[in-house]
Amino acid sequence: MIKQLLLLALLSLPLTGPAHAATVKFMTEEYPPFSYHEGDALKGASVEQVELLMQKAGIDMHIELMPWTRAYAAAQATPMACLFTTAHSPERDKLFKWVEPLLVDDNILVATASSGISEGDLEDTRRYVVGTHRGDYTEKLLKEKGFPRVDVASDFPATLRKLLNGRIDLMPISEIYFEKLKVDQPLVRVATLSSQSLGIACEKSFPEDLRARMQQALDALIADGTQRAIFAKYGLHSPH
16 A cells, blocks of 8 residues: 555656757848858858857757748747847847847948948938848837838848849948958948847747756857857957
C-alpha cells in the first residue's frame, strides 16, 4: 500500500526536464548587409550574430525573412518569437523584451550625388520628399519630426531604388551601412535623423530565463571581439 501511495504521489508531480525546449522563431526583413538571401543561404551581419549567440546559449532557433510590417506584427502575437534588427525606441520599449545591441548606430538622411542636395541642418531637409519603408520606425519618426512629404515603399530595397531613380529626394539609412554603400552607389550624407540601439525584440511572454541567456551570449560576442569581426567581414566599420 505504501509503495502504491508513493507511486501515485510521484505520478502527480509535474514532469521536469529541459525548460522551454521549443524552437525560438526569429523574423527579419531583407535588409542587406544585415539580413538577406544569397541563393538559398541566409546571410548578414545581424543574422550571423543571432546564429552565434543562440548556438552559444544552447537554444534551438529558426530564422525567416518576410516583409517588415508582417514580421513586426507576428513578433508581438506569436509565442517564442523574436524580431531583428529592431530599433529600440521609447514607443517600442514596453511592447517587447529586448536583447541588445546587435548594432549601435546613427540613422542619417542621404541623397544621390547628382541631386544637388548638400549636407546641412535637419531643418532644411523638411522641404524634400523623404522615402522610407512601411512599418519601419523611421516612418513614424519622420512624421513626428515634421516632414510633410513622406513616401512609403514596401521595403528597404524598394526605397533605395526610388532614391537612385530620382523618385524621392532623401531616405534614412544606417550610417554604418552608408559607409559601405557609398563605395558603390553615388550617395551623399545630408543630415543626422536619430541615434539608436538596435537589437532583438521578443514577444512579451518570452521566457525571461531564455532572454537572459541570449543577452549573456551576445554580451560575450561583443566582449571577445566577435561582433566587431562580423562587421568587418561585411565591410562595415564598427560603431565602437
